[in-house]
Amino acid sequence: MIQFVYLVLFISVSNLFFSKKIDVWILLILSFYTHAQRVTFTEKTQLIQYVTGTMGQAKCAADMNGDGLDDITRVSKEGIFIDFQQIDCSFSSHFFPLEIKALPEWSITAGDINSDGLNDLLFGGVSKVSFVLSGVYRNQFIEKVASIPVTSQRSNFIDINQDGLLDAFVCNDIGKSIPFRNTGIEEMQIDFSLINTSELPGNYSSVWTDYNNDGKADLYVSKCLPNTLPGHPARTNLLYKNLGSNQFQEVGAQAHVDDNAQSWTSVFEDFDHDGDMDFLVINHDDNNRFYRNNGDGTFTDIIEFTGIDVFDPGAFEAVSGDFDNDGNPDIISELNKQLYLGNGDLTFFGQQLVFKPGAIGDFNNDGFLDITTRSQVWINDGNKNHFVKFMLKGWESNHNGIGAKILIRTGNKIQTRELRAGQSYSPMNTLNVHFGLGKDTIIDEVKIIWPSGIQTILLNVASDSLYTIAEGICSLPVTKILYDNINHMCPGKSKALKLPEAYSLYRWNNGFTENSIHISGPGLYYAMYRDSSGCTGLSDQVIIADPDNIQHTIEITEGDSINCTGEMVVISSSSARSVWSGGESGTEEITVTQNGEYFTQLILFALRELIFHAKFL
Template sequence: MAQRAGLIHPVVFGEDNVKRYIVEANGPGIAFYDYDHDGWLDVLVVNGTRREGFPNGREPTNHLYQNNRDGTFTDVTAKAGLARTGWGYGVCVGDYDNDGHDDLFLTYYGQNALYHNNGDGTFTEVTAKAGLASPRPRFNTGCAFVDYDRDGYLDLFVSRYLEIDINKAPGGPSRYCTFRGIPVNCGPLGLAQESCSLYHNNGDGTFTEVTEKAGISKAGKRYGLAVVALDYNNDGWPDLFVADDSSPNLLLRNNRDGTFTDVAMEAGAAVNGDGQEQANMGVAVGDCEGDGWLDIFATHFSDDTPILYHNVKGEFFDDVTTAAGLAVETRYVGWGAGFADFDNDGWLDLFEVNGTVYPEVEKVISDYRFKMPREVFRNLGDGSFEEVSERSGAAVLEAHSSRGCAFGDFDNDGKLEILIANLGEPPSLLKNTAPNTNHWLSVKLEGTGSNRSAIGARITLTAGGRKQIREVTSGGSYISQSDLRQHFGLGASERIDELKIRWPAGETESIGKLDADRFVTIQEGKAVIEVTKKP
């Protein structure tokens, strides 16, 4: 329904029918983002360009679409000051200066961009002023705002892919430049890996790079893509997971003293259960088994399955992909993914988008497809999933070469929708039309002593004899941003017995007896400040 909704501009990433260089192949993320703070999700589409350029005035740009509250959107990009062109990749959202307006960070091949939200529908680009400009062009990919030191200000983590000069892109007969004997864009193998960076928020609108001081440098270089912050060991301090393409993942444990240690290998989250490196693209985080510990799902390249890492009480991760019923498809190249309760039954389902990186190959190999369908897996509540793609609607089965995806309730009807970035096409907006009467609750948190966006907060909801947890996160999926509001499916429960909130700064707060089917706003230290029903 994206075209009918007004999301009309295509995602441009190189030529449509051939990807000569790896910068053209990966593609961007996308965001559900309430930039104007009106309680309705807007849309931010990250865009790319072409190596040969465009005529003046016809360059593709990012696009910000304002939600009209009637199922349609209006393009407000130029008015908002976001019409930048270039090789855009990742997006993350967070209120870095605690002024009550969520700001925007975009990663690029070249120079990243920090946009300060002015609170009047416009943005000011403050990258250099904030100390985030790079001395040289770099292949930046994922990003996440995270208050790693719990001082009340959002810090920033940036992942990177590889080292390459786009004006001297490699080519030739190398084995890293062919696929099934056909010449394709080179990499990532054969190209130099890159490092991640951590920037500390100084509390005055500026950042200082602390990558080495924080121990991030010790993790070495990888082919870094999606990143997400999560408290995997439930100690109240945010850790970081980086999905790495064709190299071991990073799981950066927060040491609670301003430093991190990569524990991915010893924790079982670096490789699969057979000890094999995988081509990790996107990442989803959620408690899919309902045991109070956050699990990790990562998407992969073709001829492999995705992976589900079951979190065993914060001590280690177990590869349960096959046991969970997720090792069902090896033809697809997976990108964005997310855990979300689409049917509001109280169990987190799973959604994944797919698409290959070599459009020229389908001209030679008849059964090869650049565009691929999406996948939906229903959580059965017993640690396993059932693929339900074929009965989830025509929009799921449509073939696209998709990349980032984001999740949120854009029409405020109590059901989660999906926003998808497609190469060479406008984005997709999948409306949830599930015909059920299950109940739900949507929770928005506002920090006071903690960061204003409450990123890193954990919510524990008790209803119907069960507990569910959510964490407010920045980043995730494939370099995308989902709604900061936290959605809970409640099944038949019409009331919530208790909401327990662990705020990012460490304080806890309990709220009891809330009616279901509501949007609730909770401010740190002031309990519930707003309750609204769906329109």
């Protein structure tokens, strides 16, 4: 928002052609950028476990166990540390031992490679790239290192060839960037037929975005090559226009975005609510740029009118998000003013933060975006504004729906987001699509344009919730999976999961396509289903665990198993992340005074129940 101040000055001057003085009234219009309120954060690093050896690695804020809550993933040489967010806003820490061969020194990316409902990881290291298959419910991750050395920078997941599987793109600092094709059998193969980019080095940051609104994801690469003079071609940022059928055309010069400064990263968002993506470029040896999308395939640099410091070089990270939930995208970066709050009209108000940006997620599920950076957690203090979040489940499209465009309309205002995996320079943000709503509590219309081209439209959506949306032309109600309600199974056993026979098509996250399946191991299980009209629904989730992997005990800490009437017994769980049979949560101990069966479940994986029988005589 630009606020205008009108200042009237009275000046008495002598006229050069006449002997008398002339009174002159001058109207000066002064302008400055304003914003309603600042955003504050509180450090709550104590929420997560202290670990060593992860400080220099990129951080990940994506959901790693499929419950829709953002988790915090850190990596060391010894393995993967995940702090799983709980329903009571606490975290439960778990370590997955694994000798990591390609540490994510430069970037980390999350996405569901094998369509099993759990996010896998891509590690971008100094000389290696690896793909890490999730094993949250098997207590084991599997790392697969790429076949050639790569001096990686930013990495992304995106379905380049539109076959419904996530491919990958890795910026290469010393040569041609590397595309990886998903083979569908948990293997990622280098395949330059997906996209053929420049042979030149200096590829630092990549963003996949549909800049021309033709329904196809284009690619912008921010370039930086040390020890080169202005004009060197390896410094020039590149825009690859997607022509379809794995054909791309470099059009940076035609679009007027062929910046030759030493660029580190770029931030794409619809900052002015006109339906197309504008973007900020962070430079190191020249002015920063802010490109307004002209809507005709070209851009105009307007940074001097935005309120963002033109002469503030040297930042590494920069990414967008609505941190005050006012309905206007903001930018958090390593500029001197770390947070630029958007006004929705391509102007911003800058404020300083006491921490540098990192991975963005909602770490207390209150609808306000938080930050994890280095080994710190910064929780957004929030305000009275509203929000909405969407988690996408693709059918024809990739399982995460990465590459989808989401539009929401409240009154005359339209907001647009793209679901991306891999933004800024190094971290991985939440895969839940977040919108601030300001004072609005009802969204008039939600439109999801999936990578397949299918559109899902929802009307009159209430605020302040996370919605899980399955790909389809319309939506069906959630259906409950029928099973024996025992959430664990021993090796060698099987378990039946069943949905009603009311639908035309079924797709379970383990690949089966019948309404009833038999499972033979632990894991997360759910299904999508579709009726004859093309409407799609999503079942609830069933989590089955291996009892051998559960470190959870229950014991008497005061009293005995048999007691006299009027006495009390204190029973304790080994985890404060437990839910007791009486509904108590977030506590290790409960006190009982009556006969009965008391049990606890560990929230982390919704695992087996531990039972204590109390008897009073």
